[in-house]
Amino acid sequence: MQDDALARRIALLQEMPLFRNLSKKDIETIVHDLRLKEYNRDDVIFRQGDESREVYFVLKGKVRIYTTSPSGGETSIAIFSTNDVIGELAAIDHAPRSATARAITPVLLLSMSQERFLHHLESLPRFAMAFIRLLAGKLRWTAAYAESIAQFDAPGRLLHIILQANEQYGQELTPGKRYRIDLGLNQSDLASMIGTRREWVNRILADWRRRGLLEFDNGVIHILDLPRVVAERDSRIEANRSDIEW
Numbered sequence: 001m002q003d004d005a006l007a008r009r010i011a012l013l014q015e016m017p018l019f020r021n022l023s024k025k026d027i028e029t030i031v032h033d034l035r036l037k038e039y040n041r042d043d044v045i046f047r048q049g050d051e052s053r054e055v056y057f058v059l060k061g062k063v064r065i066y067t068t069s070p071s072g073g074e075t076s077i078a079i080f081s082t083n084d085v086i087g088e089l090a091a092i093d094h095a096p097r098s099a100t101a102r103a104i105t106p107v108l109l110l111s112m113s114q115e116r117f118l119h120h121l122e123s124l125p126r127f128a129m130a131f132i133r134l135l136a137g138k139l140r141w142t143a144a145y146a147e148s149i150a151q152f153d154a155p156g157r158l159l160h161i162i163l164q165a166n167e168q169y170g171q172e173l174t175p176g177k178r179y180r181i182d183l184g185l186n187q188s189d190l191a192s193m194i195g196t197r198r199e200w201v202n203r204i205l206a207d208w209r210r211r212g213l214l215e216f217d218n219g220v221i222h223i224l225d226l227p228r229v230v231a232e233r234d235s236r237i238e239a240n241r242s243d244i245e246w
Helices: 003-014 024-031 088-093 114-123 125-151 154-169 187-194 198-210 226-239
Strands: 035-039 044-046 055-060 063-068 074-080 100-103 107-112 171-174 178-182 214-217 220-223
Touching: 003 024, 024 125, 074 187, 088 114, 114 125, 125 154, 154 178, 154 187, 154 198, 154 220, 154 226, 187 198, 198 214
Parallel strands: none
Antiparallel strands: 035 107, 044 100, 055 107, 063 074, 063 100, 171 178, 178 220, 214 220
16 A cells, blocks of 8 residues: 555544544554445445445445334434444344445445454454444443433424434534534435334424424425424423323
8 A cells, every 4th residue: 555545544544533542553554454335325235134244434425224124114223424333233243234224325435344343353452442432322322212212202203313413413504593414314214213104204394394493305404493493302201201190
């Protein structure tokens, strides 16, 4: 690898949280095992049940992770984007892929084989600790998602997901009030994330637009009034509680 190309790739990895605190020597060890892969919109990166084991680091674009039921129904799990890592579970536990990963925009990934990934975890303590912190973050997200299912009704769950996406990917238009979130998801995708039907999502989005909370257009969500959206989300906790007292 030419010195200029190597320096450029090391600098690129240093921008990613997973590699940020590693030494230049450690990153140089890792960079030789990464391969650039490009996917178009709607391309499948890996499929639920696959025996593939590669780990992927997202350089650009967005990837939807979802599961498919025996009847063919899809349940969206999460959206990953720049600097995120996907596919690590199969590399760690040697089990088949637990979900499908599909590009929802053009995507650039860096792939690493299972063998080299495990080798670096075993031989580079700082890389291993950084990866443990990454897994802890994903676990916290999963716990928060499970809590949202228990706490909120369907509208509350959808608002909770939108607000989480805003924290990760939102573009601030008016500080503290207006935000733009380009997830590249359609209404069916949103419905699959909260376990409801597309027609219902269409109706609730129309209601929120009428009330000046948010707008949805071709995969782009505009939060029109963040404090009111947060208040609406929080109000759905009460809506999901039973009238029965114990």
